[in-house]
Amino acid sequence: MSYFFRLQPLTAAITLACSSTISVVHAEQHTLQLAPIVVTAQNEHTDANGLIIHADPKQPIQPIPASDGAAYLKSIAGFNTINSGGTNGDITFRGLFGSRIKVLTDGSENLGACPSRMDAPTSYISPESYDRITVIKGPQTVAYANTGSAATVMFERDAPNFDADKPYQGQASVVVGSFGRLDHNVEAAVGNDDFYTRLNANRSKSNSYQGGNGKTVPSSWEKWNADLVLGWTPNTDTQIELKAGKSDGKAEYAGRSMDGAKFARESIGLAYTQENVSEHFKKLEAQVDYSFNDHVMDNFSLREFTPSGGMSMPMATNVSRKTLNARIAGTYDWYDLTIKSGVDHQYNQHAKRSAMYNRYVDQARSKDMQFQSYGIFSEISYPLHPQYQLVTGIRADHVEVKDLREASKTSGYNTRLEKTLPSGFIRLESENSDATLKSYVGIGYVERMPDYWELFSPVHGNAGSSNTFNGINPEKTTQLDLGIQYEQGALRTWASSYIGVIQDYILMSYHQHSMGSMSHGISAGAKNIDATIAGLEAGFSYQFTDHIVTDANLAYAWGENRTDHGALAQIAPLEGRFNLRYVTDRYSLGAYLRAVAKQNRIAYHQGNIVGYDLATSKSFSTLSFNGSYRLNSSVDLSVGIDNVLNKTYAEHLNKAGNAGFGYASEEQFNSIGRNYWTRLSMKF
Template sequence: MKSQRKMLCICCSLISVGVQADESPLMVEVTRGVLLDQSASYFTSESMAYKPGADMAELLRSVNGVSGTRMGGRAIDPIIRGQRETQLNVLLDGAYIHGGCPNRMDPPTTYASGDSYDSVTLIKGSQTVLYGSGGSGGTVILTREKPLFNEQGYAATVTGVARSNGEGGTLSTDIAAGNDQGYFRFIGEVADMDSYEDGNDDSVRSAYRSRSGALIVGTQMGENTDLTISYDRNEERDVLFAGAGMDSPESNADIYRVKLEHSFDGGMIQRMKAELFQSNVDHLMDSYSLRDKTAGMFAPSSSDTSGGRVIFDGWFGAHQASFGVDYQNNTRNGVVYSYPANKLMGQLWPDVSIEQMGIFGEVSRSLSATNRVKLGLRYDYITADADNDNDVFMMNQTAAVLYGASPEQQSEHNIAGFVTWQHSLNQSYQVEMTASRSVRTADATERYMAKSNWIGNPWLAPEKHHQIEWVLSNTAKSPWSLSAYYNRIDDYILRYRDSSIERYRNVEAEIYGVEFEHQYPLSQQWLLKSNLSYTVGNNLDNDQALSRISPLSARLQALYQSGKWGGGIISSLVASQNEVCLASSDCAGLDVTPTAGYGLVDLFADYKISPAVTLAAGIDNVFDKTYRVHESRDDVFDPTPLQVNEPGRSVWMKLSARF
């Protein structure tokens, strides 16, 4: 990671291989468009929470405009500006991974801990076409960098975390050895957590055990050519979910990557990067083995994704350009059996295959000293098919019978693009406007789920998002930014309840909101940060609110840094959410109930014992509040569904050592 990049710290006590002592270790870069002044302190208060997180999405929840649904202690499912699931593109060091659970027990961020990647880039909204189709809500890019070694040719980090609420913790290590010509790197983590208690001291089913490891091998094949090969293994065991009718006794994920990067000595093309990946998920969930029941259901499933891309970067006169092609194919299989009778009850995914082939390009140039534009265009050809839709299960049903007909292969020709204009008003103020179109195809669950109480729609049209965003920012000594966005969605894919059956249909919808960030240095030691976000979502077909839209929220941070000591206090305020679409009403949505507002206070401190060793500690939810995030998950099939409460007061400690 380069120190001049304007990134923001996820956790002040994280230390990773390849990070210098004077750098912040793991950072998140929040992008809204093209900066006129790359040295400007543009990213004002998008700081991550300092507390350790169970997975990457729990860390991302503290970025302004980002939320996440909770079903248990693990597998937070991120939401950016009211958009979720496959409305977001999540890349794990260039690889896509699609979870094995249709109910999102394992979203992609489950397979990424905070210590396993070197940098995080969060692109809000539809501001790029380089990272696959869709991405209307945003793109999360997790990256591993080439390590930096000490004089002995190695680098190593060991990090331990202990938590009081849940009585467990994590132990991670990052070890690398090599030189400029080649290196080996191993990253591993072990996590064991019991169920936490909420503010009422009630136990919430949230225990989990997790093991992960990554082996990366890099070599310099020539003066300008680098090859990197990596393998990741993730194992989840005995994961409990209070917000689901099932738990996951076992889930495994394997990710394989090959990357080739070449820099050209001359000409218009400066760099070529080719990537291949394969990700395989095997997932098992059941309703009895971890709940002391003698009968129930179990559902084995698999999700295999392969793909790659080739991208070229270069200059064509005054135009800086990136262009290329990419490919992705996801195949999913999943069935539900009764236990102990072992009778087939339904199909999660009847041998579903969704294939995407895309061509894309972006170009930017400075029109003058105060004006810059960036354009992007993308075309995707997508096919979707289900091979086992006529397999018979309970009561002589088939997937095709539940759909109403046997679906043929579906195909789409999707065109997306954006234009960003940025204007410098003076030395401190700049204004930016982005207009974009992005197209998201329906995913495997929305198209092909085939259970008696949850039925997909193979004939869903893809979502067309037409967005416009304005940003006014001040990059002076006390920087701030104000952004407003509006998203008009044709053929929004709505999940709704019809006579106790979950179904999908296309509707017209809109999502809009505002975000504000500000930071103010009180002194050389103290810094105040504040932010605010507000999102509205409406179903325009029936003039009702969309389900699970984040309420108005604000955060104020007072941060201290002096010598070896650091610390701060974080206050979060979240308003009530009464604009809901209840499953029990004519709206037939997925909201369980209106949600009360709440306020939280977190404390943290860290101390550099030596240049290589840092001790951090904190108290989350200091006043032991009982609260729940409005968007959090519930068991939609439970006769009396509920939302999952967040943890009560929790004391944590983190020790990081670099060798």
């Protein structure tokens, strides 16, 4: 395996091509179903009449194939990222951020450890190692611990199926691009009807990129992941999986005063699934997962040390989080009624240590937080009529958070928060008799406990509170979601809209404090406000001929701070995407235009724990080209040119460049300029 990761680009390409069988694909079905496609907008496959989006992360994607989960999710309308450098951005959806978005990998949550979310949960995810990405918009499921109010995102793997004469399967790919980009991905499974083992491994690296103006933006990274699964299928209805994983990496950040010197992950889990337990008991699922995240940030190992941002010495901080997830759920069919019920538990513990250079290794870890929750849920679906289905769910989480800091105990502060938080939804789905028109309307309610970053990272909470831990209330979100899909002949259109009212929305306000972590001389304080959010995602596709197809989508989010009578901070501007493709059974050619409007609605120096509004932003657009070619039944070649016109621009959700790299105060760093890439993939 280590040899594979050390292959040079040309060697890797030759190896992949020569390992394939030499055969030609003959179009036995519609040509568009056989053509290799570079994905530019992920809204093609939906469920629940458009509420749930499915994406295939193994497909090539433009811009250049994603190095982490956040970069991939940005291809789905409504998602955006707060950028710090070249990788490990932090996702937003419909203007919401953090634990409002539930991110799961194979049903389990792996939380990052950095107090400023340098290692967001998506930074540990390599998208291509998963078979499917599922996004449930809004508070329209209660099946997972501590429900996300904005969306639930699931990265999932399927159990392999083997032919009698072929006890193995897999795929491998290599990506080569500008600025030293080089990725290797491999997935291999071996087994039979009773046992199997699957390995997912990948490595990604890149040098710092240049913006359209030719200025280098510190943004290099190198990371790797490896996951091994052992499976046992004693019969067609039973599956048991033992899984383990490990990863690490490092990343340079133009928008931070420290870089990520270590992103270590260790995980182990056990999952059990039993289908057709009895006549009405259709499925039993149980799993337990443990992960340990060990993250180091410093200001000297990846950059030349420069005193800035309140740090006069070379420093390193080591933070860690242990997370244990456990869950059991059952699905029951009782005539027309389908019920999914279960219980779950999550426990996580956070610790940290710091010192000059790497002397932190000689120190004991100091625990500062302990979090645990117990949840119970039930979701029910019932067909009211051949054209209507009712789906509803209810959930309760009992959450306890402990402040383990010695300073809090010494000061006599309350060090224990305990809440029982309800959530629920009800949704009506409809479909006309010929399935050309589908729609949904649903209302959901979620109460969310403040997360680690909201309870421990800010300098203070609401006015009059003793400290942040005792100064922030749980959020309460009530949201209406609506959607429609129409498909007739060559035309397919869809739209999703929402309006939500949030009580006690947790907002970060950045200003001068006498203590606390600093960003450009200011640091975050937390407070509760009342807010209203609204917006929509919409799109269409049209097939002009057997070979020419076009599609487009747009996303708009709006937020209002009702307490302070102004805009809600860190809302991405209106964005539209347009694709034009020429497709045959062997190759495709595409043009991709991304257009982003200016954002005038800002809340100066307000936002979240990662970013805050600096100024109104300018509009911009980028044009990209892509192409793909199926060499044979096993090998596909994809190429792309991102930002063909080499535009110089910065995203609205983007951190300011660090002064240690020569950026002026609150000057945002630019996005990548013209970028060439190619991807060669093989199935075996």
